[in-house]
Amino acid sequence: MNKSIVKLAKIAEKRDRLIIGLMSGTSLDGLDIALCRISGSGTESTLSLIHFTTMPYEDLFRQQIRKIFAKRQIDHQILCGLNAYVAEVHSQLILETLKDWNIDPTQIDVIASHGQTVFHAPQSLTGDVSLPNSTLQIGDGDHFAVRTGIITISDFRQKHLAAGGEGAPLAAYGDYLLFSSEEEHRILLNIGGISNFTFLPRVGTNLKAYATDLGPGNTMMNQYMFAHYGEEMDKDAAVAASGRVSSELLSRLKSHPFLKIDFPKTTGPELFNLDYLNACLESVSITEQLYEADVMATLNSFSAQTIVEGIKRAIAGLEKTKIYVSGGGLHNPMLMEQLVAAFPGAVASFQELGLDPDAKEACLFAVLANETLCGDPKNVINIKDSPAVCMGKISLPY
Numbered sequence: 001m002n003k004s005i006v007k008l009a010k011i012a013e014k015r016d017r018l019i020i021g022l023m024s025g026t027s028l029d030g031l032d033i034a035l036c037r038i039s040g041s042g043t044e045s046t047l048s049l050i051h052f053t054t055m056p057y058e059d060l061f062r063q064q065i066r067k068i069f070a071k072r073q074i075d076h077q078i079l080c081g082l083n084a085y086v087a088e089v090h091s092q093l094i095l096e097t098l099k100d101w102n103i104d105p106t107q108i109d110v111i112a113s114h115g116q117t118v119f120h121a122p123q124s125l126t127g128d129v130s131l132p133n134s135t136l137q138i139g140d141g142d143h144f145a146v147r148t149g150i151i152t153i154s155d156f157r158q159k160h161l162a163a164g165g166e167g168a169p170l171a172a173y174g175d176y177l178l179f180s181s182e183e184e185h186r187i188l189l190n191i192g193g194i195s196n197f198t199f200l201p202r203v204g205t206n207l208k209a210y211a212t213d214l215g216p217g218n219t220m221m222n223q224y225m226f227a228h229y230g231e232e233m234d235k236d237a238a239v240a241a242s243g244r245v246s247s248e249l250l251s252r253l254k255s256h257p258f259l260k261i262d263f264p265k266t267t268g269p270e271l272f273n274l275d276y277l278n279a280c281l282e283s284v285s286i287t288e289q290l291y292e293a294d295v296m297a298t299l300n301s302f303s304a305q306t307i308v309e310g311i312k313r314a315i316a317g318l319e320k321t322k323i324y325v326s327g328g329g330l331h332n333p334m335l336m337e338q339l340v341a342a343f344p345g346a347v348a349s350f351q352e353l354g355l356d357p358d359a360k361e362a363c364l365f366a367v368l369a370n371e372t373l374c375g376d377p378k379n380v381i382n383i384k385d386s387p388a389v390c391m392g393k394i395s396l397p398y
């Protein structure tokens, strides 16, 4: 038998596994690397985060991804090259990080790689029913396996699509297994490039868990900052806080039909981007003079209100629900102030659940890989509108 297959079977039978979870999201800020020890599977899974870091992308690498990211017209030679190159860069970042942590790659059981989303195209967004729901994450798993010598599970979203989903959000699976509570309903809100949440009903009720995207998180603010200030983000909301919210622009932005669609739904920067902002700006009356800081203040409020109104819709009529926040948006004070004000006493950092809020999504992919190795699709049968599947493709080093 191929010795990698023997090794794989042994890993699947272990009491606990050392899994590197990787996430590089829509913000293109860097690669999140979470070293997790996971024992058991299904609702018996326990995860402990041993190490976490975000390895920032170099400007040149980010620029290359931007050439094809969320664009309908691209140079296919770059797409093709980046499929290998993203995996090469990520593998190198893993090897450097393991060295920093003083851990030999042979100690790691599995890498769980999300890859870099370059385009997200469910029919609900494209309107084109001649093609199935689709999404594309690049950074091929075989390159990881060969470069690091570590068995790699990657490309998780394709099974979700094949089984009838939109390929996202996948957070519901890990959230449901690890964070369901017998005491309270929970909203696990992640504010990355796109904001999304998982609703976890209190165990024992007849409500079902689900996950949904809400709309923009940081993506429009980041894009505007890059275009107008040459900065990757509005650090600590310094620019937004110096501006004035334009109620006219805000109401134009909030009129997007996606925001009215029922949950669960998915979206991406293919929809919420500077083209959309510019279209809204064009229809703002000429009497209103907007400075760049005003636009940033308005984009900040747009993200905050999208999140607040979405959550209000999800929890209407329910007994008290606690909201746990993860993702980079947690570090944006103006955004968080608006959330806290809308749900007094109900908003907490994900840290309260014992996990670093910045590491949460990378850990999620480690949990998904763990389920692929030793779980059972029946473990996730109770998640609304999400196919009960184990996800990811297995790449062997030899």
Ligand SMILES: Nc1ncnc2c1ncn2[C@@H]1O[C@H](COP(=O)(O)OP(=O)(O)OP(=O)(O)O)[C@@H](O)[C@H]1O
Pocket (backbone or CB within 6 Å): 023, 024, 025, 026, 027, 028, 029, 190, 191, 192, 193, 194, 218, 222, 232, 233, 234, 235, 236, 237, 326, 327, 328, 329, 331, 332, 333, 361
């Ligand atoms: N100090 C800060 N002030 C303001 N914004 C911040 C700060 N720190 C992080 N952010 C925002 O968080 C973003 C990174 O968030 P995160 O890493 O959760 O996104 P992601 O994983 O790329 O997105 P997605 O959830 O869409 O996959 C940054 O690009 C920035 O916009």
Ligand SMILES: CC(=O)N[C@H]1[C@@H]2OC[C@@H](O2)[C@@H](O)[C@@H]1O[C@H](C)C(=O)O
Pocket (backbone or CB within 6 Å): 025, 026, 117, 120, 135, 167, 168, 169, 170, 171, 172, 192, 193, 194, 195, 196, 211, 213, 266, 267, 268, 361
């Ligand atoms: C297609 C894609 O990459 N979607 C991401 C993105 O980033 C946030 C939001 O949009 C979410 O739908 C998803 O990621 C998380 C990890 C998810 O699948 O749950």
